Amino acid sequence: xxxxxxxxxxxxxxxxxxxxxxxxxxxxxxxxxxxxxxxxxxxxxxxxxxxxxxxxxxxxxxxxxxxxxxxxxxxxxxxxxxxxxxxxxxxxxxxxxxxxxxxxxxxxxxxxxxxxxxxxxxxxxxxxxxxxxxxxxxxxxxxxxxxxxxxxxxxxxxxxxxxxxxxxxxxxxxxxxxxxxxxxxxxxxxxxxxxxxxxxxxxxxxxxxxxxxxxxxxxxxxxxxxxxxxxxxxxxxxxxxxxxxxxxxxxxxxxxxxxxxxxxxxxxxxxxxxxxxxxxxxxxxxxxxxxxxxxxxxxxxxxxxxxxxxxxxxxxxxxxxxxxxxxxxxxxxxxxxxxxxxxxxxxxxxxxxxxxxxxxxxxxxxxxxxxxxxxxxxxxxxxxxxxxxxxxxxxxxxxxxxxxxxxxxxxxxxxxxxxxxxxxxxxxxxxxxxxxxxxx
Ligand code: PHE
Numbered sequence: 001x002x003x004x005x006x007x008x009x010x011x012x013x014x015x016x017x018x019x020x021x022x023x024x025x026x027x028x029x030x031x032x033x034x035x036x037x038x039x040x041x042x043x044x045x046x047x048x049x050x051x052x053x054x055x056x057x058x059x060x061x062x063x064x065x066x067x068x069x070x071x072x073x074x075x076x077x078x079x080x081x082x083x084x085x086x087x088x089x090x091x092x093x094x095x096x097x098x099x100x101x102x103x104x105x106x107x108x109x110x111x112x113x114x115x116x117x118x119x120x121x122x123x124x125x126x127x128x129x130x131x132x133x134x135x136x137x138x139x140x141x142x143x144x145x146x147x148x149x150x151x152x153x154x155x156x157x158x159x160x161x162x163x164x165x166x167x168x169x170x171x172x173x174x175x176x177x178x179x180x181x182x183x184x185x186x187x188x189x190x191x192x193x194x195x196x197x198x199x200x201x202x203x204x205x206x207x208x209x210x211x212x213x214x215x216x217x218x219x220x221x222x223x224x225x226x227x228x229x230x231x232x233x234x235x236x237x238x239x240x241x242x243x244x245x246x247x248x249x250x251x252x253x254x255x256x257x258x259x260x261x262x263x264x265x266x267x268x269x270x271x272x273x274x275x276x277x278x279x280x281x282x283x284x285x286x287x288x289x290x291x292x293x294x295x296x297x298x299x300x301x302x303x304x305x306x307x308x309x310x311x312x313x314x315x316x317x318x319x320x321x322x323x324x325x326x327x328x329x330x331x332x333x334x335x336x337x338x339x340x341x342x343x344x345x346x347x348x349x350x351x352x353x354x355x356x357x358x359x360x361x362x363x364x365x366x367x368x369x370x371x372x373x374x375x376x377x378x379x380x381x382x383x384x385x386x387x388x389x390x391x392x393x394x395x396x397x398x399x400x401x402x403x404x405x406x407x408x409x410x411x412x413x414x415x416x417x418x419x420x421x422x423x424x425x426x427x428x429x430x431x432x433x434x435x436x437x438x439x440x
Contacts, residue, residue, distance in 0.1 A: 013237055014246055015169045016320070020229050021254035022172060023317030024105050025222040027310050029366075030258050031265040032283040033218050037211045038203035039195045043262070045204055045215035047255070049423075053216060054223045055251050056412060056420045057378055058230055060385040062243045063396045065234030067389075071327040072228030075235070081388060087380045088228060092324055094373035095227030096344075099321040100352035101365040103149065106314040107141025107356070108133055108285060113311055116304035125289040129282045138356040143349055149318040150345035153326055154338040168312045175309045176260045182302060183267035192270035196262050213430040216423070217370040222258055223251060226374040226381075229320045232327050242401040244408065264306070268292070281359060284310075322348070371431040379424040386416035 034042045068075035073088035111132050115121045121128040132138060183189060204211055220226055234243070265284060268291035288306055292299035325344050329335045355362035385393045394413050398406040 010237075010241055010246075012166065013233065013241070014249055015166055016316075017224070017230065017233050017246075017250045018169050018253045018257075019313075019316030020224040020233065020320035021222060021250060021317070022169070022257045023224075023313045024102060024109075024310070025218070025317070026254070026258040027261045027265070027313055028105055028281070028284050030218060030222065031262060031269070032280055033214055034196070034262065035269075035283065036280075037214050038200070038207060040197050040199035041201065041203035042211060042215050043196065043259075044199040044201075045212060046219050046258075049216045049219035050223070050251060050255050053378075053420055053423050053427075054219050054225065055247060056416050057220070057225050057382055057424075058223055058247045058251060059243055059397060059412060060381055060393070060416060061225060061228070061230035062234040062237075062247060063385060063389070063393045064381070065231035066237050066239070066243065066399075067392065067396045068231075069235050071235055071331045072231045072324060073328050074332045075231060076384075079389065079392070081384070084380075084384055084388065087377065087384060088231070090373065090380070091226060091228035091231070091377045092328055094369060094377055095229065095321045095324045096348060097351070097365065097373060098227060098369045099149075099318060099348050101355040101362045101369075102314070102318055102321065103145045103348065104138060104142045104352050104355045104362055105281075106145035106149075106311070106318055107138060107143075109307055109311045109314055110144055111137070111141050112285060112289075112307040113304065116300060116307050119300065121289045122293055122300075125286045125293070126282070128289075129285045133282065133285070134357060134359050139353065142352055142356045145314075145318070146345050146349045146352075148315060149322055150341045152315070152319045153322045154341040168316045172257065172309050172313055173260075175305050176257065176264055179264040179302065179306055179309075180260055183264050186267045186271045188270035188273075189267040192266035193263075195270070196266045209430055210434060213371060213375070213427050213434060216427040217374060217431070220374055220378055221370050223254055224317065224320060226377040227321065228324045232324045233320070235327075238400075240400050242405060243397055243399075244401055244405050244412075281363065367435070371435055375424060375428045375431055379421070379428050382416055382421050382424055386413060386421060 034046075064075050064079070065072075068078040070078050072091055073085055076082060076084040076088050108129075112121065115128070132141070183192075186192075224230060237243075237246075265287070269283070269287045271291045272287065289303060292303045295302065322341065322344065326337060326341050329340045329344075330337050355365050390413065393416075394409045397409040397412060401409070
């Protein structure tokens with residue numbers, strides 16, 4: 001492993017991780033999950049989950065990745081616990097699974113960028129979405145999105161991923177801020193902010209069995225946890241970096257961008273009187289064009305900016321999902337990067353065909369990924385780092401950290417072993433009840 005690649009700069013690593021975290025999860029998934037799970041109440045549980053589970057768990061993945069300096073599956077061998085390889089394998093499989101439908105949604109976005117230019121969706125956005133979101137056209141778009149993803153990953157860490165995300169992340173923030181400012185000028189903004197920002201705790205309490213796992217799943221998904229992405233990315237970091245500071249920066253930026261996306265989407269949704277509860281996976285794709293239809297040429301420009309942002313965000317996440325599998329084969333089996341990326345892209349494309357054919361399949365793939373594979377994988381990882389790696393994990397977290405922060409490492413370990421683990425076990429249990437339809 002003498003010439004293993006590393007990030008050129010610390011900022012490069014942070015931006016690539018933020019690029020992975022910020023994606024369709026924040027902009028496409030988050031609004032309709034919020035809408036179907038009680039609005040601001042969902043946001044509140046989501047925020048709590050980011051702090052209580054997300055941040056400790058992201059550090060757990062960092063610790064494994066950096067200590068092992070090898071991608072997810074091999075990491076467990078290298079740390080001296082080959083019996084835990086299955087956890088890495090589950091993560092890699094989960095990432096593969098997720099990319100298959102993620103890419104279908106990415107394909108819709110590609111189409112919407114084009115349609116913003118030609119005005120294709122003006123007129124009847126709902127019908128337009130119906131026509132392109134499933135069937136032959138969706139399959140072609142899915143292929144296009146996968147091809148772009150493969151192209152970037154083929155160029156590797158420094159040349160491909162780091163360069164691409166350096167440009168992507170700042171543009172996402174700038175464009176979203178502009179759109180949020182536009183949203184604030186709409187008359188419906190007050191009502192939308194109220195819906196999105198003032199939680200009604202009754203909703204959480206009455207619907208806890210479905211709202212809590214949905215919000216925790218969303219928080220973990222949004223931080224790119226569970227699918228070995230953060231393990232893999234951290235395997236390219238140097239020992240002089242403070243994992244705690246990097247993890248907190250990444251989690252805070254991701255959450256900020258998620259909330260910002262909500263501030264963009266909800267005023268647009270409310271502007272046309274769409275009730276957010278009624279909008280599913282098509283929410284953003286139907287509501288944004290509809291809301292902008294009245295704004296004429298300005299609307300077209302805003303629509304284009306919006307979908308370009310979503311495309312950038314989607315790509316920087318998709319490359320991280322593909323990178324996990326590619327780096328596993330490159331590191332552990334010595335395969336050549338470019339050919340591996342192309343081959344795996346083909347396999348993911350095939351796995352995504354059902355989702356591209358029918359949105360019901362897409363919903364099913366998404367729910368297995370976020371409600372099952374993801375929390376189970378995070379649960380096993382938290383257990384592994386908390387109880388199996390234990391002291392080694394604390395050492396690793398301390399490496400590169402300033403003295404004041406390094407004192408917090410044992411607190412983190414304690415939290416991981418107790419609160420975090422219990423919270424994830426609870427989520428897995430609730431998710432299983434939900435998925436199997438057992439009455440709670
Ligand atoms: N975090 C990404 C998003 O919000 C999705 C993702 C999940 C990417 C897990 C990698 C790993 O869109």
